[in-house]
Amino acid sequence: MDNPEDWTFLNKGKANAIFKYIGNDMNYKGKVIRLRLADQLVLSKEIFEFVNSFRPQLHQLIAMELIPVSSRFLTTLEQESGIAIKKDTHGIIMPLIGLPEQRKRVSKHISLYTDPVQNHLTVEIKPKWLYSIPQHTSLCRNCALNFYRDEELFCTLDLLSPNLITNWVDKLGLNEQHSESLTQFLSNSDLFHILYDLQHFEDIHETIGTLTNENEVPEELIRSMALKDITIYISFANDDTKVTIIDLDKKHPSKYRHWKKQEESLWNLYSQNSIVEKQCYRHLPR
Ligand SMILES: O=P(O)(O)O[C@@H]1[C@@H](OP(=O)(O)O)[C@H](OP(=O)(O)O)[C@H](O)[C@H](OP(=O)(O)O)[C@H]1OP(=O)(O)O
Numbered sequence: 001m002d003n004p005e006d007w008t009f010l011n012k013g014k015a016n017a018i019f020k021y022i023g024n025d026m027n028y029k030g031k032v033i034r035l036r037l038a039d040q041l042v043l044s045k046e047i048f049e050f051v052n053s054f055r056p057q058l059h060q061l062i063a064m065e066l067i068p069v070s071s072r073f074l075t076t077l078e079q080e081s082g083i084a085i086k087k088d089t090h091g092i093i094m095p096l097i098g099l100p101e102q103r104k105r106v107s108k109h110i111s112l113y114t115d116p117v118q119n120h121l122t123v124e125i126k127p128k129w130l131y132s133i134p135q136h137t138s139l140c141r142n143c144a145l146n147f148y149r150d151e152e153l154f155c156t157l158d159l160l161s162p163n164l165i166t167n168w169v170d171k172l173g174l175n176e177q178h179s180e181s182l183t184q185f186l187s188n189s190d191l192f193h194i195l196y197d198l199q200h201f202e203d204i205h206e207t208i209g210t211l212t213n214e215n216e217v218p219e220e221l222i223r224s225m226a227l228k229d230i231t232i233y234i235s236f237a238n239d240d241t242k243v244t245i246i247d248l249d250k251k252h253p254s255k256y257r258h259w260k261k262q263e264e265s266l267w268n269l270y271s272q273n274s275i276v277e278k279q280c281y282r283h284l285p286r
């Protein structure tokens with residue numbers, strides 16, 4: 001496995017690079033390795049343990065295996081891909097998520113992957129903040145962020161409310177069969193409610209606003225913010241529905257500066273109910 005020639009660059013985000021296995025070892029065929037980018041402060045072993053702590057509640061989390069990597073392995077992949085990789089002791093092996101070829105980007109947080117021949121669909125959703133929006137707030141964090149970026153106003157808070165799901169799905173413009181499958185899944189699954197419960201952090205806007213030092217960042221806020229940054233793949237192929245959650249990365253407390261900056265950018269939008277025709281759905285505490 002430690003032969004860098006057996007791995008080819010697949011994709012990257014802000015914190016990780018993904019390499020696909022192209023060697024002959026059957027243990028790694030159909031797998032990827034996920035490596036931390038050079039500027040990251042949380043290492044793969046800590047991420048692995050963090051993710052595992054959520055497995056009892058989130059059984060859809062992608063399977064992971066922590067494996068030691070040599071510095072020669074990392075340096076060679078870094079040179080070949082041109083991506084600065086963290087000098088880490090471990091990487092994380094995961095199954096390769098195969099996506100249908102045609103991609104339609106609905107918004108920064110929603111994409112649809114379809115295979116019209118086989119009629120397969122994978123929906124990629126970054127649900128972001130699933131929470132009860134505070135009193136006197138018109139726009140939730142998701143709608144405020146989308147508005148700020150001039151993105152489509154697709155609010156995942158709608159998915160917590162059975163009567164708003166059909167309309168949410170209709171706006172995606174899927175074919176009838178896929179619309180029906182997705183509506184059925186979203187109506188019957190408790191995943192978004194589980195995430196809502198797990199993300200819960202009382203007075204989150206105020207807490208972020210008052211942080212002045214990374215030592216003040218509560219562990220529960222780190223967990224909540226990590227859960228607000230996951231990606232979910234929902235795949236429909238034949239009669240099979242498969243759900244996979246990726247990217248549940250432990251946040252370093254130094255990220256509080258970014259969270260605060262985002263709050264400062266969005267603050268004025270939270271109370272502007274004239275911006276959009278539709279008010280955000282207010283999900284009441286249960
Ligand atoms: O602050 P946000 O809501 O913009 O979230 C950031 C994400 O932007 P998004 O809004 O999802 O497009 C951002 O996503 P992109 O790389 O922009 O797709 C990252 O996930 C970032 O986390 P990290 O730096 O990788 O630890 C995310 O930062 P965190 O807030 O999760 O720390």
Ligand SMILES: Nc1ncnc2c1ncn2[C@@H]1O[C@H](COP(=O)(O)OP(=O)(O)OP(=O)(O)O)[C@@H](O)[C@H]1O
Nearest residue numbers: 011012013014015016018032094095096097246247
């Ligand atoms: N198991 C996988 N199989 C196939 N592709 C994957 C897999 N895991 C991640 N990817 C792809 O690589 C991209 C980056 O991976 P990942 O989300 O883990 O990185 P990140 O740095 O945490 O991203 P972000 O900046 O959104 O936080 C994903 O958006 C996805 O397209």
